[in-house]
Amino acid sequence: MRSLRRRSMFVVALLCGAALLTARPTAAGGEPGDGAGADSGLSTRVARLYEDAAAATQRYETGRHAAEAKQVEVRRLEELLGRERRETAVLREDLGRIARAQYRTGGGLPVVAQMLLAADPERLMRGQHLFSQAHLALGNAMEKSRRAETRLAADEARAVEAWQEVERRRVELADLKKGIEDKLEQARWALQGQADASVAAGACRGAVRLDQPPTRVTGEWVTPVETYTLSAGFGSGGDRWVNRHTGQDFAVPIGTPVRAVGAGRVVRVACGGAFGIQVVIRQADGYCTQYAHLAAVTVDQGERVTAGQWIGQSGASGNSTGPHLHFEVRVTPELGSSIDPVPWLAERGVPVA
Structure with a gap:
């Protein structure tokens, strides 16, 4: 009887351990992560x-x-x-x-x-x-x-x-x-x-928590990077795109803080593919914004963000000719529903030049 009781307690302990392992947070892209990441x-x-x-x-x-x-x-x-x-x-x-x-x-x-x-x-x-x-x-x-x-x-x-x-x-x-x-x-x-x-591994390191300085944002919308040079625009052609360019590129050095253009919720953080490391946010008005070719992310999937909040650091990951931020505005979170982001931002009081 005592042996049976010990065996039952051992099984319960195994089940609890398995439940704890199952409940561990995963990094962006669905791979096991380490929160802030070792790096x-x-x-x-x-x-x-x-x-x-x-x-x-x-x-x-x-x-x-x-x-x-x-x-x-x-x-x-x-x-x-x-x-x-x-x-x-x-x-x-x-x-x-x-x-x-x-x-x-x-x-x-x-x-x-x-x-x-x-x-x-x-x-x-x-x-x-x-x-x-x-x-x-x-x-x-x-x-x-x-x-x-x-x-x-x-x-x-x-x-x-x-x-x-x-x-x-x-x-x-x-x-x-x-x-x-x-x-x-x-x-x-x-x-x-x-x-x-x-x-290359197809697995992100997880969100890196950076100490962001007090935001100077006063409006509901901002540009995705504070200082930049515009490069490839929406609809432009090129050898690196299957059809036409689906967003607006902002030429910035690696590590430049990338900001959420408005309040919303992070619906995707992923690594791999042509976009490299990317973040997709569903904005409060229903549109989705994508931030691609990043070097690191500072938010997790499902997290709420505010206008101007750092969501990552720019880079040249994925199919990229050099350091820049690829920014898209989409009707849905999926590729293929993008619209021109420059007039979209202008309509929200954020001219891009």
């Missing part, structure tokens, strides 16, 4: 490097504007130096003229000799007075010239130092910006490598 650190690193790069670019631009202001100041200083150089040249000329005049009027004789050769006291006094005036004028001119030379040398040194500071700051900021951008580029392609591996 979520790379997605987080890319997102943080984007923030660092943006901050470095801001510092670079601030420094560039400061350098431009400094350059204006240096140019004013150089104009002042130009005037000082001209004034100094005039003083030197005046000094030479006074010295030559003194030599001519004094004949090069010392004062004692002029006094001995003077014909009468009045003439002597007049000559001595003129000599004193000339000597004073010469002394004043020499002192003025000396001060001008000293000021000119100091201002020239200040101008050189100012230019050196401008160049030093520019190089520092450029090196800082380039260093972060190089790290970001390496992390981007590492992230894309993970995405390619997921697509």
Whole structure:
């Protein structure tokens, strides 16, 4: 009896364990997942490097504007130096003229000799007075010239130092910006490598939870990426499409945060095929939007999203010629029901240009 009871308890334990295994969450695409995924650190690193790069670019631009202001100041200083150089040249000329005049009027004789050769006291006094005036004028001119030379040398040194500071700051900021951008580029392609591996396996890594900064969205609709360059448009032809292009492409670097254009529910997260890693959202108004060729996803199937919320990171997974976001608007979640997304967004107050 005791053996039967133990055997029954063992069977119950096995059934509970099987139920727990069955209830484990699955990753996008139906494969067993690990929630955030073991490689979520790379997605987080890319997102943080984007923030660092943006901050470095801001510092670079601030420094560039400061350098431009400094350059204006240096140019004013150089104009002042130009005037000082001209004034100094005039003083030197005046000094030479006074010295030559003194030599001519004094004949090069010392004062004692002029006094001995003077014909009468009045003439002597007049000559001595003129000599004193000339000597004073010469002394004043020499002192003025000396001060001008000293000021000119100091201002020239200040101008050189100012230019050196401008160049030093520019190089520092450029090196800082380039260093972060190089790290970001390496992390981007590492992230894309993970995405390619997921697509090849046909199983996504699961949602990566990123710390999204406070959203600046004020309306009900937004563009799927904040900054972009438009590439292939809806209906365009090409060798990479069976018929016509079914969406609008936004050329953006790998790892760019991709946003839900409006509030809705995630109806599909999948990997594999021509679209690579993709997310499909059913919007509140019934239309469906697709975000394809991603490098990572940050939402799970069935999750509700808001306008502007990050739902993934752009990439070049699937049938892609390079990093970009393929964005579609569909009547149903399925391929083949797409409409032109540009006028669709424009109707919702989101012009795309």
